[in-house]
Amino acid sequence: MELFNVVTVPEARRQIEQSWEAKWQIERVSLTEALGRRLAADVFSREEVPGFTRSTVDGFALRAEETFGATETLPACFELMGEILMGVVPEIDLLPGQAARVSTGGMLPPGANAVVMLEHTELLDPKSLAVIRPVAPGENLVFQGEDIACGSQVLTTGHRLRPQDLGLLAAVGITAVPVRLPMKVGIISTGNELVMPENEPLFGQVRDINSYVLSGLVQESGGLPLLFGIARDDPDAILALAEKALSLCDLVLISGGSSVGSRDYTVQVLKSLGTPGILFHGVSLKPGKPTLAAVADGRLVFGLPGHPVSVMVVFDLLIKPLLSLGGYGQERHPAVRAKMTRSLASGAGREEHVRVRLIERDGELWADPVLGKSGLISTMVKAQGTVVIPLEAEGLSMGQEVGVHLF
Amino acid sequence: MELFNVVTVPEARRQIEQSWEAKWQIERVSLTEALGRRLAADVFSREEVPGFTRSTVDGFALRAEETFGATETLPACFELMGEILMGVVPEIDLLPGQAARVSTGGMLPPGANAVVMLEHTELLDPKSLAVIRPVAPGENLVFQGEDIACGSQVLTTGHRLRPQDLGLLAAVGITAVPVRLPMKVGIISTGNELVMPENEPLFGQVRDINSYVLSGLVQESGGLPLLFGIARDDPDAILALAEKALSLCDLVLISGGSSVGSRDYTVQVLKSLGTPGILFHGVSLKPGKPTLAAVADGRLVFGLPGHPVSVMVVFDLLIKPLLSLGGYGQERHPAVRAKMTRSLASGAGREEHVRVRLIERDGELWADPVLGKSGLISTMVKAQGTVVIPLEAEGLSMGQEVGVHLF
Numbered sequence: 001m002e003l004f005n006v007v008t009v010p011e012a013r014r015q016i017e018q019s020w021e022a023k024w025q026i027e028r029v030s031l032t033e034a035l036g037r038r039l040a041a042d043v044f045s046r047e048e049v050p051g052f053t054r055s056t057v058d059g060f061a062l063r064a065e066e067t068f069g070a071t072e073t074l075p076a077c078f079e080l081m082g083e084i085l086m087g088v089v090p091e092i093d094l095l096p097g098q099a100a101r102v103s104t105g106g107m108l109p110p111g112a113n114a115v116v117m118l119e120h121t122e123l124l125d126p127k128s129l130a131v132i133r134p135v136a137p138g139e140n141l142v143f144q145g146e147d148i149a150c151g152s153q154v155l156t157t158g159h160r161l162r163p164q165d166l167g168l169l170a171a172v173g174i175t176a177v178p179v180r181l182p183m184k185v186g187i188i189s190t191g192n193e194l195v196m197p198e199n200e201p202l203f204g205q206v207r208d209i210n211s212y213v214l215s216g217l218v219q220e221s222g223g224l225p226l227l228f229g230i231a232r233d234d235p236d237a238i239l240a241l242a243e244k245a246l247s248l249c250d251l252v253l254i255s256g257g258s259s260v261g262s263r264d265y266t267v268q269v270l271k272s273l274g275t276p277g278i279l280f281h282g283v284s285l286k287p288g289k290p291t292l293a294a295v296a297d298g299r300l301v302f303g304l305p306g307h308p309v310s311v312m313v314v315f316d317l318l319i320k321p322l323l324s325l326g327g328y329g330q331e332r333h334p335a336v337r338a339k340m341t342r343s344l345a346s347g348a349g350r351e352e353h354v355r356v357r358l359i360e361r362d363g364e365l366w367a368d369p370v371l372g373k374s375g376l377i378s379t380m381v382k383a384q385g386t387v388v389i390p391l392e393a394e395g396l397s398m399g400q401e402v403g404v405h406l407f
Numbered sequence: 408m409e410l411f412n413v414v415t416v417p418e419a420r421r422q423i424e425q426s427w428e429a430k431w432q433i434e435r436v437s438l439t440e441a442l443g444r445r446l447a448a449d450v451f452s453r454e455e456v457p458g459f460t461r462s463t464v465d466g467f468a469l470r471a472e473e474t475f476g477a478t479e480t481l482p483a484c485f486e487l488m489g490e491i492l493m494g495v496v497p498e499i500d501l502l503p504g505q506a507a508r509v510s511t512g513g514m515l516p517p518g519a520n521a522v523v524m525l526e527h528t529e530l531l532d533p534k535s536l537a538v539i540r541p542v543a544p545g546e547n548l549v550f551q552g553e554d555i556a557c558g559s560q561v562l563t564t565g566h567r568l569r570p571q572d573l574g575l576l577a578a579v580g581i582t583a584v585p586v587r588l589p590m591k592v593g594i595i596s597t598g599n600e601l602v603m604p605e606n607e608p609l610f611g612q613v614r615d616i617n618s619y620v621l622s623g624l625v626q627e628s629g630g631l632p633l634l635f636g637i638a639r640d641d642p643d644a645i646l647a648l649a650e651k652a653l654s655l656c657d658l659v660l661i662s663g664g665s666s667v668g669s670r671d672y673t674v675q676v677l678k679s680l681g682t683p684g685i686l687f688h689g690v691s692l693k694p695g696k697p698t699l700a701a702v703a704d705g706r707l708v709f710g711l712p713g714h715p716v717s718v719m720v721v722f723d724l725l726i727k728p729l730l731s732l733g734g735y736g737q738e739r740h741p742a743v744r745a746k747m748t749r750s751l752a753s754g755a756g757r758e759e760h761v762r763v764r765l766i767e768r769d770g771e772l773w774a775d776p777v778l779g780k781s782g783l784i785s786t787m788v789k790a791q792g793t794v795v796i797p798l799e800a801e802g803l804s805m806g807q808e809v810g811v812h813l814f
Contacts, residue, residue: 031604031619031622032619032622032632032634035622035623035626035627036627049613049784049785050613051608051610051612051613052610052611054613054782056714056780056782085599086598086599086600086611086640087598087599087600087601087609087611087612088599088609088611089609089610089611090611104713104714105598105600105613105713105782106600107610107611142780142782142783146780146783147782147783147784147785148784148785154785154788155788161623162623162627162814163619163620163621163622163623163624163626163627163719164620164623164715164719164784164787164788165623165788166619166620166622166623167616167617167619167620167623167715167784167787168616168784168785168788169604169619170604170614170615170616170618170619170620171604171613171614171616171784172614173604173605173607173614174604175604175605191493191494191512192492192493192494192495193493193494193512193513194494197438197576197577197578197580197581197582198580198582200580201458202494202495203458203459203496203514204459204493204494204495204496204497204514205458205494206456206457206458206461206512206578207577207578207579207580208577209574209575209577209578210574211577212438212439212570212573212574212576212577213570213571213573213574213577214570215438215439215442215570215573216442216568216569216570216571216572216573216574217570219442220442220443220569220570225439227439233493256512306511306512307463307511308571308574312570312571335743336742336743336744337743337744337772365744373463373549373553375461375463375512375549375554376549376553376554377456377554377555377571377574377575377578378456378554378555378561378575380571380574381561381562381571381572381575407569
């Protein structure tokens, strides 16, 4: 009987990166449409921010040196020259002994080098100001160009745009950016027992779950899912759907039929799709062992297990990074630290992914394994993340600190 | 001079929850459109999953008792009765001493109570099977109704739909669900110095950042942002935009002009919008102190600080939970644990939010404060999350373990 030629997760990644390269298409979107999109180019600022030295508080602009030694009993007194108006060039040019009222964000007038906060002053009369605490030169100011220097790189190709990044782009006057189009991902489920969810299964049939789990996972990772439906367990049926999906998509996911049972035709189909063909068949991973990948004329095809839990684990490790980054780089969110509520054994020689629920108890975070067979979708619904038992480890002990990858 | 009547964050939340209630509108969406949406009703299963007892492996169905004691040298032998076909009711009814081939997901035939894995068998001839390891009754099976019981509640009102939840809904034949419509959030920036990002600022002017930061934050929290542009520092101008926004939105955010400086008209406008009016003015929070909230005839209006960093902190604490949950419930993602790279002092009596970058060093995670004035948008772009110094604490010491809230 043909068995798996099993590779580790890092080896599987290495083989994929060697044989396949992400090709991004690009579109331009406005700032209000750009949230969550990935930049298709480095972004540089053509100006400095702020464009002028500004106050960060409501207060009075003055010469800092003239406040040195000021106290409540011995305030420093200034002649008040009026108010700096917002959004216009100040008409006030301060001489020694003079101060001008300025609001948060207002421009520092010529002659001043600091702003004293309103709370540290007293207005003696409309023309006389008493300052009761000293300020240092530069205090309560943001200097011209301090936030963003002219010509500096502010964001990098591939960066996922967050709300603050949109603010930064607005600040430098960039109102549209080139972003990567979502990778198109074809999704196929295989199995004679499957029916569409809207159909009533006959006795012996079940509804297709994986197409919907995968559709959600692809969307969440920034891809565009295209559902191609259910193929019967028949090489011609699988081949027909796979070729249709390949002609329209950058990447194709076929779930079910990736094992070595008599009805597992996916491997046979993947061999025939194009060159170089099968990269690996089997990953030392639990759940998720019967996973295969092939490259057919520049397009990547995965054969995934039939169990939805296995599908989620394999997706997270091998497919999500490709959709978001085009490869297996950095940028995995750091794990949440928690302690195991119980011990778990694991066979050495495979990487095991355990579903856990997080529990807060006495101010500490605990990872509580959600036990249940990997075929049960309900266990994934109850879990909040996974804990990895590494390839070489034989288990985890109760109370041991672990990293939980949230999903 | 009128100063703030400062409340703590929990007190601000209490006042908002007492005076305002989220009103959700509802729409029905199909599974492929439902990712990330919040359920508007509890979901119950009208069926059991799986609908029949299934094999979780590729192997042979048989009576477990007849394998007891089987070893490689002394296998248990069975008469092979053919294969269970997928998706149809088995025609095979096993008698003692008989076995039938079954694939992963296939139905257990009558007469069998377990499945032995392919790997633990040898085919002696097309009609004879040797089993070399015993199985227990029920082994390698998922029982009828084991995943989801008929009539059980599978998801709860308000739950945010993840990929595995879509799979669960597909499994029980629910192909469309009622979800909450995003809350409409009006966004207004105020300030004479502000220009739209597409305009070239004159000397003394700056571009509006907050509208775009808020637009992104609202989207990220499941709301629908509506931008109403920039109001000049003039009560009539602010009132006109605020009334327009209130007539179209569930919630209105006005940034800038929430302090007590001479040009801070937001509080004046918020007093005049409707009853009960101002809830609080000032929160013991750094950054974010000059925050105010008002309720005007059932609609909630926030006056936010002008600094984008303050805007983000206040949004996260007071506004995001309302858009996603309608109140200040649970469901904040647990913090990532990290150690401080340096000590930080904080004034007691206010909750301080410090922006940090995460650094991995010797397998440990460190939180490294991103220093910089709160007016700098670039500090938020460099940061990956925030660390909270609680109201009563006076700072954090180097090496101290803290929780980092990622954004």
